Amino acid sequence: MTEINTADSARGRLLHAALGLFAHQGFAKTSTREIAESAGTNLAAIKYYFGDKAGLYRAVFFELQSKPEEEIRRYGGEALSLRDALRGLYLGFLEPLKQGELTTLCMKLHMREMLEPTGLWSEEIEQGIRPMHEALVRVLCRHVGVTQPDEHITRLAVCVAALGVHLHVGRDVTDALAPALNNAPDAFDRWLDALVMYAEAMVAAEVQRRATG
Structure with missing residues (x-):
């Protein structure tokens, strides 16, 4: 997750304002005039930085998240142990949560x-989610001990x-059911340790399933 610098940047203010409006109202119901007024800029600034509303929406959708190749580097290395690979994977999920409202x-x-x-969601699947999923599949193949993935690995x-x-x-549900899980001072460290432990158990269960047929 990339933070938005709104201090001295008209472009940053536009991204921040557009994120809030698009998230709450959607693309169709949000006007460029609303965005410009919320950002304290004018319509010409949107055209200058993004071309049009669609260009601004695209920037908000893609620029504020980490690049897939950056995430894959956290967990995809062939020399990583399973535990280190899983820690890298889950850090990619946990670190954005520290940014609060931006991530929400x-x-x-x-x-x-x-x-x-x-149309951007299908692009996100193909260019972002799919390569990260395939990298995780390769990691699991290595540590389960198979050369090609099957439906169980997938x-x-x-x-x-x-x-x-x-x-x-499920953040709002967790906050309602057990707020301490997310609000404790060391909440994210505890989540990281727990997620790695649970995932290791799932991998071990798959190894055992294959060993016993």
């Missing part, structure tokens, strides 16, 4: 894009990733 708005924007698609990859995804999509 980005999640709302992504959920809205899924419900009111403009299912395992989905489940391992889901532990991290739920921290984002």
Whole structure:
């Protein structure tokens, strides 16, 4: 997750204002005039920095998240132990949560894009989610001891990733049911240790399943 510098940057203020408006109202119901007024700029600034509303929406959707190759470097190295690979994977989910409202708005924007698609969600799947999933599948193949993935490895990859995804999509539910899990001073460190432990157990279960047929 990339922080937005709004101090002296008209472009940063536009990104910040657009993120909030797009997340709450969607692309179609948000006007460039609203965005410019919220950012304290004029319409010409949107045209200068982004071309048009679609260009601004695209920048908000993609620029505020880490690049897939950066995330894959955290966990995809062939020399990494399973534990280190899993720690790298889950750090990619946990570090954005420390940014509070920014991450919440980005999640709302992504959920809205899924419900009111403009075409960017399919691009996100192909250029972002798919390569990260395939990298995780390769990691699991190495540590389960198979050369080619099958449906069990693919299912395992989905489940391992889901532990991290739920921290984002289910944040409000977790806060309602057990607020201390996210609000304690060392909450993210505890989550990291727990997620790695749970994922290691899932991998061990798959290894055992294969060993016993």
